[in-house]
Amino acid sequence: MSAQVGILYGIGVGPGDPELVSLKGLRLLKSAPVVAFPAGLQGTGIAQQIVSQWLRPEQHQLPLKFPYVQEQAVLEQAWQVAAAEVWQYLQQGDVVFVCEGDVSFYSTFTYLAQTLQQHHPDAQIQTIPGICSPLAAAAALGIPLTISSDRLAILPALYTVAELESVLKWADVVVLLKVSSVYEQVWAILKAHQLLEHSYVVERATLPQQVIYQDLHDRPQLELPYFSLLIIQVPRSKSANAN
């Protein structure tokens, strides 16, 4: 490994509002010769949009393609290609990889970093945390996400009805990420448990296009974008272990 090899910085740039980037994230972003980001379906991704105002012409922009598929082989192939590209640029200096939200929280960065380390165990990688979407959504709603002895459960999109029912018995607060594809089933469960009035949907928290739904009674169906989440505040009397 040559002395010139740079550091890969994974930077969580927050939920959408560029002002929610951290001072450290911005400092590293501005100083890196190469700025990588997940390419969106249309070429530019959300993370790139968040930081676009700070990118300078002399910085090389490196969109990395991570296909929106489930097939493990296709995904792994994409991670291999991305890691190889990043490694090439690391030979000449630092690379920052920006991604929306936080880099340790259901992030594409994990796969990039792990693949890079498989091939180059000496690669230096640092992660700069960011504000994740459940916190941004709670702030947008003006409610606490959790207080006191609340038990918090966070589920990504791939959950079953049985799983949601069992977590509602256990948790005081439940966050469902990327809820769009399962919203109708979730609504039916919330209705059965009389939780519709304790549930909130937030689309694109902190972006100008942010939309909030505070009462889901009349909303058995919702056309939601990919980055939507649902917060359920289970009343203390309903959660099994309530004091």
Place this chain on the structure above:
Amino acid sequence: MSAQVGILYGIGVGPGDPELVSLKGLRLLKSAPVVAFPAGLQGTGIAQQIVSQWLRPEQHQLPLKFPYVQEQAVLEQAWQVAAAEVWQYLQQGDVVFVCEGDVSFYSTFTYLAQTLQQHHPDAQIQTIPGICSPLAAAAALGIPLTISSDRLAILPALYTVAELESVLKWADVVVLLKVSSVYEQVWAILKAHQLLEHSYVVERATLPQQVIYQDLHDRPQLELPYFSLLIIQVPRSKSANAN
């Protein structure tokens, strides 16, 4: 309500490293005539220490006392006093309240805001999210907190042994906040479930005094500070609903 009444901004200033403050948090902090913060046991609190480099002599500093007790009546009395003080300053302009981590995530700010609104329903309150400690701890460890379809459970300090055992059956990743007072019992459960090698303790994430324990096999006892957390990565084969 007079036209001069200011806005109360609740600002999450992140886990400890001042560079993890958001641009928005810093902008509001610098522009406010009054900066309130939770007073620590020795007078200055962590939040105040995080932002101290940016405080100007002309800004009024307002430490608010929130006693470290369980008695509801004592706590409520403290919130009443704090809300009344804040309301007094709001008559003359904006007040920012800074607190460590995020303002919606087990934060003192919630009680201050709710008490203020009980007495003054017209009070304007805005919350600026921050980076919470589990994300900072994962970044410090260089591991993902969650990936893919991981189910995440976060428990504050007041949990029972039975509760922890039941959540270990359900979750892929478990975070125990403020683990110091129950560490020995937790260690015994982790040992019984063969999870010691999958568990991590982080003290004061992102601060210069940060300490990391990556393998807990030889650590049945640890002297931990109040702001310590424990992350358990339950192997897929052990979590009940693993795919």
